[in-house]
Every structure is written in structure tokens, then in C-alpha cells.
Amino acid sequence: MDSPRHNCRDIHAVTGTKIIEKSWLTEAPVRMLMNNLHPEMAENPHELVVYGGIGPAARTWRDFDLICCDGSKDADARIVRVLWNDPAARVMRHADAGYEIALHCAKEHQLNLPGIL
Structure with a gap:
């Protein structure tokens, strides 16, 4: 089985x-993500590793494509959520950070986060 973090395309x-x-x-964070994965910038761009060997830009290439949007009407909201949420699992990265959008998303998806919600 191929690794979901391996891809041979170059991002510019x-x-x-x-x-x-x-x-x-939404354009600014997408460009920032793409710049981080530029072949001359990233440590291992084909494996989504930005720097330090443990700094993935996205969990998988499917997540990268989700972050970079599909033109749907909720694309803007999804990009903003990605700043605080995990696009693959649809849960918060730092649930206790108190971000309003992340808390709203957790409530919207009825996540069980003891001590937070």
C-alpha cells in the first residue's frame, strides 16, 4: 500500500x-502552505515534511487538496477552519486554545471533549 503522505508532484x-x-x-493561507512545500524550501516536500523531519504541512495529500479547496460554496469557511482544526479528523488540534471557530466546529459536530465543552 502506498503511503498517503507520498506524492511525486511539486508544489509552486x-x-x-x-x-x-x-x-x-483564504488566498493568503493557501499561498503560505504552498510556499512551505516549494521544492527549494521544504525538507522533503513529496512526503509533506516542511522542516525538522517532523513538521508535516498536512497529514496526507488528500488533506492538502482539501485545504486548497474545491471551489464549493463553503470553501472559504473550510479554509478558515483549517487554521484551527485538523482537516482529516475534523477535530481541533488544540481544543483548549479557546478559538471561537474551533469551539463552534466542535459543538456543530457534537464532539465529546470533556473539560472543554
Whole structure:
């Protein structure tokens, strides 16, 4: 079985003033993620390792594609959630951080987080 973190494609961020996302609010984090995976920047970009050997940019390439959106009407909300949530598991990375969006998402998905919700 192939590793879900291995892919042979190279990632290059879009440059210039024309955006590919729905707004600059979501364009900026997507470009930042893509820049972190640039072949000249990342330690091991094909395995999603940004730096230090343990700094994955996304859990899997499927998650990377989810983060970079699909053009659906909820794409903006999904990008903003990714800043606080895990796109694969749909749970918060730091549940006790108190981020309003993360807490709302946890409640929305009826997550059982003892001591937090």
C-alpha cells in the first residue's frame, strides 16, 4: 500500500495579484502552505515534511487538496477552519486554545471533549 503522505508532484504557489480562492482571506493561507512545500524550501516536500523531519504541512495529500479547496460554496469557511482544526479528523488540534471557530466546529459536530465543552 502506498503511503498517503507520498506524492511525486511539486508544489509552486501562485504569485501576483490574481487570486485562485474566493477571497484574500483564504488566498493568503493557501499561498503560505504552498510556499512551505516549494521544492527549494521544504525538507522533503513529496512526503509533506516542511522542516525538522517532523513538521508535516498536512497529514496526507488528500488533506492538502482539501485545504486548497474545491471551489464549493463553503470553501472559504473550510479554509478558515483549517487554521484551527485538523482537516482529516475534523477535530481541533488544540481544543483548549479557546478559538471561537474551533469551539463552534466542535459543538456543530457534537464532539465529546470533556473539560472543554
